[in-house]
Amino acid sequence: MTIPDAALTTPALDVLRDVFGYDAFRGEQQEIISTVVDGRDALVLMPTGGGKSLCYQIPALVRRGTGVVISPLIALMQDQVDALDALGVRAGFLNSTQDPGQRRAVEQAYRSGELDLLYLAPERLGVESTARLLDQGTIALFAIDEAHCVSQWGHDFRPDYLRLSELAERWPGVPRIALTATATQHTREEIATRLGLTEARHFVASFDRPNITYRVAPKDNPGKQLLDLLRTEHPGDAGIVYCLSRASVEKTAQQLTDQGIRALPYHAGLPAHVRAANQSTFLREDGVIMVATIAFGMGIDKPDVRFVAHLDLPKSVEGYYQETGRAGRDGLPSTAWLAYGLADVVQQRKMIAESDGDLAHRRRLSSHLDAMLALCETVECRRAQLLRYFDQDHPGSCGACDTCQNPPEAWDGTVPAQKLLSAVFRLDRERNQRFGVGHLVDILRGKSTPKITQWGHDSLTVFGVGEDLSDGEWRSVARQLLALGLLEVDSNHGTLLLTEASAEVLGRRREVRLRRDPRPQGSARKPARSRAARPEAAVLSDVDQEIFERLRAWRAAAAKEQGVPAYVVFHDATLRTVAAERPADLDALSGISGVGQAKLDRYGDGILAALQAQG
Known part of the structure; x- marks a missing residue:
């Protein structure tokens, strides 16, 4: 019926x-x-x-x-x-x-x-x-x-x-x-x-996660940048750091450990019992950081992951969204941080060119990457760009992404693009030579390095025509030309080549608008969050914070005794509400979100005792 x-x-x-x-x-x-x-x-x-x-x-x-x-x-x-x-x-x-x-x-x-x-x-x-x-x-x-x-x-x-x-x-x-x-x-x-x-x-449902702040940082010593993020914004927090390779996972986990931060590695090359033990530690203990390849994370139900950091460019927006979504499952403020640079674009383009599969498969991979690059290079609200990928409208100006908090400048990069493309053209077509970005920047900047002198590149007409931009600015131009499909990577040598679209720029038939990376806001200052990203449950007084920490200690002991992850006992969001409201009896405790009858029966007396204990 x-x-x-x-x-x-x-x-x-x-x-x-x-x-x-x-x-x-x-x-x-x-x-x-x-x-x-x-x-x-x-x-x-x-x-x-x-x-x-x-x-x-x-x-x-x-x-x-x-x-x-x-x-x-x-x-x-x-x-x-x-x-x-x-x-x-x-x-x-x-x-x-x-x-x-x-x-x-x-x-x-x-x-x-x-x-x-x-x-x-x-x-x-x-x-x-x-x-x-x-x-x-x-x-x-x-x-x-x-x-x-x-x-x-x-x-x-x-x-x-x-x-x-x-x-x-x-x-x-x-x-x-x-x-x-x-x-x-x-x-x-x-x-x-x-x-x-x-x-x-x-x-x-809406794909918007208003409690997550999305940020993309120009990659410059990513290990130090990550350490800065953890020390200034997430000391003692649980989080996930994603790396592209197993070697990078091991190196990053060791670097964090050497700095006194509890970090564990996770990748498919580790013995199964080590992966299982590290995953269990991450899930069951507070404040642990997992450094991992994308082999880790699906189904992870840990609610208090306060940040997800990417040290390498994800291959698709869907993958990026899925991975960043592991932060802030409890609805409290969290960070999605990505370090992104020229080498990421070169590496990803090269991997696609070398990938198995037919032309349609490589085109599918390229379309995924193009969307990811568009998200990284946008001058608009990053949240709006992300949601647009999933066919969802957003008015922008979310106040909880880096492009809203520190807006980048869009500028006419047509002339610099022509200079860089011309340098590639003259080396490839006139001299049958191909070089990477670093050498091309040296030519444009007019640097008489031993390599440039050896190859006679100081006699090129483009030598020294780019002194108005810094090395970093030229690398940003190259990165964005790769993202726009105006340059491509030679899969055999990692050098740069022109594309069919390059001729439109060199022939002055196409304008190139570029993004100027904003100056860092200062690592010691935590970025502001929008009101939408600040649930009231997250704001505790100093006294309430002390009670919350006492409740977390009680929870850790209860979880250890039962051999279950801490969040199985109660989520942070529930403990924060308990700390703020301080229920005096079981009846008052039962009215708090996340306290069902079974948990009230099992943990009610314990949580009330923890509340009444002296700090």
Whole structure:
């Protein structure tokens, strides 16, 4: 029987309040939940930290049977189950980390109807014995998490996801909900097609994360720049630092450690037990920094990550958005910081030219990179540019990105572009020689280096014509010409070449507008944040801050005793509210957001005792 949406509000809202401790749904959560409880399919695009998991967890608790969650995050399933257990939700998982006895216990619990949620990896669902097991119980719904993994246009393709279209064929009456934190219109269409969700309702939430401040810094000694960021803005904070190579991960983690900052490496070249131990430390302890390749991060549910830093240019806007979205899941102010320079552009262009795959594949990679470069080089509000990529309008002037806080200048760079392109032309066409950016800048600046003298480049007509710009300004010009497609990289030698579009500039048929990097605001001063990026829960008095730290110490002890991550006990946002309101009894504590009945029963007396303890 079809239940009207209005009738679903009460049981779903009761679960939200009693189990999860929240008074109201956010955005389209209620409509999504009603759709799935009603037995209909849904495709949900919602930013990290937007409450995606509630969109399938609550229907699984309202509908009869067990919600089956398909997730690629094997290493995190135990933490996900622990978090649900803390809420009083009966959850289990089946994956390769379990011994036969553990698997049998979970399977029996499922058959007996004693599980509210069951987590499975996509490859396990493809095993016939797993399908037979599911036939022996009642399935409330299928939730396909990280659904962008099915898209070859997206940034994290997983072949195992392609088989998930078979779910509707084997279990036709079971509703399916596919969820992802990021997807363009193209990716969304591919997800729907590949998963057989063309008739599903689509829900696209706002991709704006107003609590995150986006900043792109010209790369100049990135290790020192990162250290500056951590010491002046995020001392003692948990965060993630992304690097392109394993060697860079190891080097950066060691540099931070040498400076007394607790940092751990994570990349695919480390032994599995080391990766698992480092990930567990990051999740379970406060103030740890993970230095990692993009192999790390999907599904990380740590709410108090205060910053995500990139020391190398991400390959796509989707990847960048997904990675930066791991900051500030609790809604408190956080930073997304990227160090970006000429070498990044050269390296990425070279990698695309050398990549496997056909011409269409390389064009797809180039389009991803072009969008990322446009985001880095924009003179507009960076948040507006980012959201525009996901087909979402934003008025700009967000006040919480570097281009709003310290606006860059747009200038007519046509003549400098002609000078640089002319230098490349004369070396390549007249002398059949190719050189990198540094040598070209030396020619334009009129430097009589041994290399220039040896090659006779001081006799070129372009020698010394660029003394009006500094070395750094010329490198910025070269970087932007590469970003605009007016120069390209020779994949064999890393030298610069002209493109077809270069002729338009050299022939004075095209104006070149460039971005002048603004002067740094001073590393000792924390950038201002907009009012939208300052939730009131984040602002504590000195006394409240002391109470908050006392509550964090209590939480750490409770988490260690139970062997779970600290955020499983309570999020920082909840502890901040407790510190500010100082509830005197369990009844007052129950009214605080994030305190459900199970957590009240388990932790209520402990948190009240911590509040009453002397500082």
